[in-house]
Amino acid sequence: MVKTKELVQIETEIHAIEKGNLACPGCQLNLAFKHSLAALNNNAIVVIPACCTSVIQGAGKGYGMHVPIFNTAFASAPPVASGIARKLKLENKDTQVIVWAGDGGTSDIGFASLSGAAERNEDILYIMYNNQGYQNTGNQKSGATPRGAKTTTTMTGKTSKSKNIARILLAQDVPYVATANAAYPQDLFDKISKAAKEFKGNFRYIEIYSPCPPGWNIDSRNIVKVGKLANETGIWPLWESINGEVTLSKVSRRYLEKTNRKDPFEFFKLQGRFSGVDNDLIQQFMEDVEFEWKWLKKYLK
Amino acid sequence: MKEKSSNRKIHPIVRPMAGVAGRTSEWRTQRPELKNELCTKCMMCVIHCPDDVINLDTNGFPVIDQYYCKGCMICQEVCPHSAIDEIETLPGGEFDA
Helix, strand or coil: CCCHHHHHHHHHHHCCECCCCCCCCCCHHHHHHHHHHHHCCCCEEEEEECCHHHHHCCCCCCECECCCEEEECHHHHHHHHHHHHHHHHHCCCCCEEEEEEEHHHHHHHCHHHHHHHHHCCCCCEEEEEECCCEHHHCCECCCCCCCCCCCCCCCCCCCCCCCCHHHHHHHCCCCEEEEEECCCHHHHHHHHHHHHHHCCCCCEEEEEECCCCCCCCCCHHHHHHHHHHHHHCCCCCCEEEECCEEEECHHHHHHHCHHHCCCHHHHHHCCHHHCCCCHHHHHHHHHHHHHHHHHHHHHEC | CHHHHHHCCCCCCCCECCCCCCCHHHHCCEEEEECCCCCCCCCHHHHHCCCCCEEECCCCCEEECCCCCCCCCHHHHHCCCCCEEEEEECCCCCCEC
16 A cells, blocks of 8 residues: 555645635545546546536636546547547557546446446546535435435435446456545555556446535535545445455455444434434445445455 | 736637636635644645645645635544644635634
C-alpha cells in the first residue's frame, strides 16, 4: 500500500483538480477524482456521461481538471471510450482511457453499452463512483440505491434490493474488478494504479463508494466517518478480483469475521436518509449485506 | 459588464483554471484554522480534503487556502491531534463573526 507521505508528495506535485470547482462542500466524488487522476499521473482522457462530475468540471469560462474531458450522453460513454482507445492503440500511445460515470449512468441507463464494452474487452478503465442515487438532479432512486434509503422518489424507503454491478461484471469474466472507498485514499490509489499499469489493454472496472452530503442528508464533517463505517460495519466490503480470483483488501480483511464488525446502528444514525425508516426494511437491508458476504466467502480462497 | 463581455475572446476549447465557481469560500458559514504548534504533519487533512485547498509550505506544514475553502470541516474531523479549530464566519465567508 502506498505510504501517506508519498501520496501527499505525488498529489501536491500533480494537482489533479483545481480549487474552487462546483462540487458541494465535502463531496467525496471530488476527492475520489483527485486520487484517481493522481494515480494515473494525469495521463488520461476522461469520458464523462451526464452525472455530477459534468457539473463539477466547470461552468463555461474554464474547467477544474487537468485532463482532456469528453462529455457524452448517458448510454454512449463506453462506445465513445472504445473509439478513443482504439485510435490511441493505432498511434501506440500509453494514455489511459477512463470512463468516469455515476451509478445511475452505469447501473440503469448505460448498463447495456457497459456490458457490450466488457464483452469486447476494450482497453478502458471504467470507474463508477457510487453515490447511490441520481444526486445531480435531486436525489432520485437509482438501481444502486440500497434497500431502506429514502430518496425523493422512494419517500418511505426503497423496498427492492440494490444492484451489485461489480458482481455482474465479474460474471462476465472482466480481468480486473475492484471495489474501493473514497474514505481510504491509499487503497483507492493502489487499485487505480494497479488497474492502469498491470491490466493495460483489458477492460477494467472499479467501483468507488462516495458518500454524498446533501443526498444522503449527512453533516459534511461526518462524511469520512460514514465512509469508514461502511467498511467497518461490513456494509461495503473492499475486494478485488484478478482474473477471477477474489481477494479481500487489507482494510476489509478484519471484517470477514462477523464479531469484528461494528454495530450498523452507528452507520444509520449519521444519515438522514435512513431516519424514520421502517425497522423491517433496515433488517432486510442487513440481510442483503449478509447475502453479499455469503457470496464473497464462497469465492474467497 | 457589457464592455467586458464584448471584449472577451470566445474560444472553443476551455482551459484548466482555479475558481470556475468563483470565490467558493462565500458558501461557508465556518472555517478551519490550523494551529501549527499542535500539528505533527500526519497529512490526514491533506489526503481527505475534497477540494484540494490544503497545500504544504516550505517547512512541510499544511496551509489552508481560505479563498477557496468551502468550509466542509472534514479536516477538523479527521485530525487526530485536534490541531484544527472551527471559527464561525459572517455571511459571505470572508470575515470572522
